[in-house]
Amino acid sequence: MFKVTFSFEDGSMVETFANAGDNLLEVARSANVAIDAPCSGNGACGKCRVQLKSGELESKKTLHISDEEYQAGWRLSCCSKISADVNVLVPDIASAYKSRMKVADLSSKEEIAIFENAKSDIQLAGIELKNSLEVVDVLMDVPSLDDTMPDNERLTRALRKYLNINRVRIPYVVLKKLPDVLRENNFAVKCVIRATSDDMYVYDIFGKDEDVVIGGLAIDIGTTTVSAVLINMENGEILAKSSAGNGQIRFGADVINRIVESQKPGGQKKLQDAVIKETINPMIHEMCKSAKFPKDHIYRMCVASNTTMNHLFAGINADPLRTEPYIPAFFKTNSLFASDVGVDINKDAHIIMAPNIGSYVGGDITAGTLVSQIWNRPEFSLFIDLGTNGELVFGNSDFMMSCACSAGPAFEGGDISCGMRATDGAIEACTIDKETMEPTYKIVGDPGTKPVGLCGSGIIDVISELYICGIINPKGKFIREGKRIKHDKYGMGSYILAFEEEAGSVKDVEITEVDIDNFIRAKGAIFSAIRTMLTSLDFDVSMIDDVYVAGGIGSGINMQNAVNIGMFPDIPIEKFHYIGNSSLTGAYLMLLSTPAEKKTYELAANMTYMELSTVPIYMDEFVGACFIPHTDTSMFPTVMEEIQNR
Structure with missing residues (x-):
């Protein structure tokens, strides 16, 4: 047994123990030390660099480390085995995906403008901004020897009278608070409830004079990055906004590597903990701290993510997704609650999930499609979400077709x-x-x-x-x-x-x-997917009226440069629109508006999914697109003109 010390540039360190021959990257993972390994430790990416400070490692030479760097102690942790006591430095760049959580400055208008615009657009489309959560004032008769009704029945009767709903459910957490809150407030209280036409659920109870805000949490769980907003459910106000690297990334940059990792002993729980305990819960803590908002007052959560992330978040076996015939456990579900998965908000908070429409076209795309509103226009529009998987939706108010291509994590x-x-x-x-x-x-x-x-x-x-x-x-x-x-x-x-x-x-x-x-391969996957989908519909790029580009890959994309390298078709630049993280915006709308949630389910049900791997022309299109801008330069006349004029 040898002592392994991981040191960091801020002076902190983590100590653990390992056996001779143990892989250093696996030792780091076991000790919860964040080392970026997009290739999941097969030596291909060169991102898991550490520096040997003292001791010994059995480490083979790789092309990712020069002779000079090797002499200076640099090693790939995935290619290193424990052979003695050792101290290694983990540079900031190797753990940047985890350490750089960002809570947005909401005084910046740009941070909240996209959500305000989305609210306006969805209302113009005829979708009402209302949900089933509300705070109600309840006044009850004070018990006496002539009125000995128990507290829960007294509250139930008052709520039934108030909203004319027969079925009222009071969970344990509210029942536990009930005697004290009622008597401290002389039986005049406020209740946070979810009310439907035939059912009422009591989430919480407060004194009549307390200022109660109903909190909601919208989260986009990306393969690489997780983003979230904390909102006021009554008016949609953004209370806090945050982003962080998905803690799962140390198990691989793509969904296949993570599914493989989840199949190892304890892997399913490990992957779930990485995204919830190590990523989402710290984000919730920081947002609530920033907004001075109690996390127990978050009563609803909406998740938008790809199909694999949905399964790993829920702790459900995702292995069938990667093997033929590629069948998920669910496309949509309404059966998830915060206490089921360990999200650190109100334990009874309901978690709604943007619906998936295929094994590789998930809820992030249905949520993004809601935001793009291509379903509400007669013109033909193309929606593109740039991420580890490139997902596309093409159509108008009459039809929509979607597909996904494996762009890899390059974007x-x-x-x-x-x-x-x-x-x-x-x-x-x-x-x-x-x-x-x-x-x-x-x-x-x-x-x-x-x-x-x-x-x-x-x-x-x-x-x-x-x-x-x-x-x-x-x-x-x-x-x-x-x-x-x-x-x-x-x-x-x-x-x-x-x-x-x-x-x-x-x-x-x-x-x-x-x-x-x-x-080039990543951009080739995007362009060939566009061409294949359009060709299957007997369309060409000239028939595209608008292109909506989403993805958190920077503050914005220079659309002309994307055309220059052959990622997007050579059509007038004014047709391109960057709409940011549409997955998060869509989750926000679904959280705030029950009609928007129902509309997203409708969009998913009516969208046609095309499996590119079954289309014979796709591989030919992909090979042709693996040049800058393309093997057929006649498809990019403005790019050729710019080269001549520059």
């Missing part, structure tokens, strides 16, 4: 050597001077923040600029030389955005030919 920084999600230090926008090849970039965070890596929107910009400036060819290979271009001993080229001394990390911030190749 959220995975599979990219310096990739990261859109948190502090991420380059989110970039231009490059054609003559000098010098970059100018915008960084997420406060002024003066040093660059650490590239998020999705920044990667799109950099690759577009490299291509338009003639620095790389259509295959993504470097064809110019300069101080910003370097080649390793294997001949692989890279472009340096920030040298080590300028960066906020332990190495240059760069994008390599391997990174570009990974991203």
Whole structure:
């Protein structure tokens, strides 16, 4: 048995013990030490770098670590085995996905504008903003020797009289409070209830003079990032907003790796704890602290996520999703409560879930489709959600078709050597001077923040600029030389955005030919899915009236740059609209409005799902799209014109 110490840049450390031959990454996972491993530890991504400070590791050499870095003690934790007592440094970049939780500044109008606009749009579509939760004042007769009715029956009778509903349910947590609250307030109280036409549920009871706000929680559980808003259920006011990396990411960047991990002994509980105990509950704590709001006053929650995340969140076996015939345990369910899964809000809070429509088209897409409102327009519109899976919906008020493609984690920084999600230090926008090849970039965070890596929107910009400036060819290979271009001993080229001394990390911030190749495949998956779906309907790109792009990959996407690299079709730029995290916005609308919730179920039921893997032309389309912008450049006339004019 050997002692393993994980040290961090802030001076803290975690100590644990391991046997000889144990894998260092697995030891870290067992000790709940966050080390980013998008490839789930197969040595492919190079993100799980740690530095040997003392002791010994049995660690093989990999292409991700240069000879100089190896001499300086850098190792991949997934390729290292315990052979003695050891102390390793876990750099911030390796655990950034977990450590950089962000609670939004709601004084910024941009943070809440998207939700206010969504409320207005949904009302204009004829959907009422109302739900079944309310606070009611209840006045009861004080008991006496002539009136010996028990407290629960007294409250039940008063509520029945107030709302003319026969069935009233009082749970244990309310029953426990009942004697004290009634007598302290002379039997004049406030109740938080959920009322339907034939049923009433009492969530809580308070004194008549207490100021009671009904809280609701909307959550988008992304494969890489989790986002949430805490709201006032009576008027939709945003009380707090937060985002954090999904703690599950250390078990792999994609859903397949996580499903595989969940099948190991104790894996199902481990994956559920990673998203609830390590991610969602800390976010709830920070939002409630920020808003000075009691977490027990959150009485309803809405989750929008892909089909796999839904299963892992609920602690339900997801393995059938990855094996033919790809059947989930559920598409929609109304049977989940906070106490069932350990979400740290009111124990009786009902959890509603945006419905899935396929094994790989989930509730995040149905919620996003609600927000895009392509169902409410006669024009043909395309909705695209950029994430680990690229999901698309095409249609209008008469029909909608959806499909999903495996884009991989590149849009959220995975599979990219310096990739990261859109948190502090991420380059989110970039231009490059054609003559000098010098970059100018915008960084997420406060002024003066040093660059650490590239998020999705920044990667799109950099690759577009490299291509338009003639620095790389259509295959993504470097064809110019300069101080910003370097080649390793294997001949692989890279472009340096920030040298080590300028960066906020332990190495240059760069994008390599391997990174570009990974991203070309990701963008190729999106474009080929668009083409395949349109072709199956006998449409072409000229018939698209509007394109709605969603996904939390930065503060916005430069649509022209996305067209330049062949990710989106070459149609007029004014047809593109970036709508941000539509999954979270959709969850917010479903939470606030029962009619919006029902509309989302209706959209899911009426949407046609196309399985791309069964369409013969898809692979041909994909191969053709794995160039910049495409093997058929006639499909991108404006891009070719820009290259000639620049």
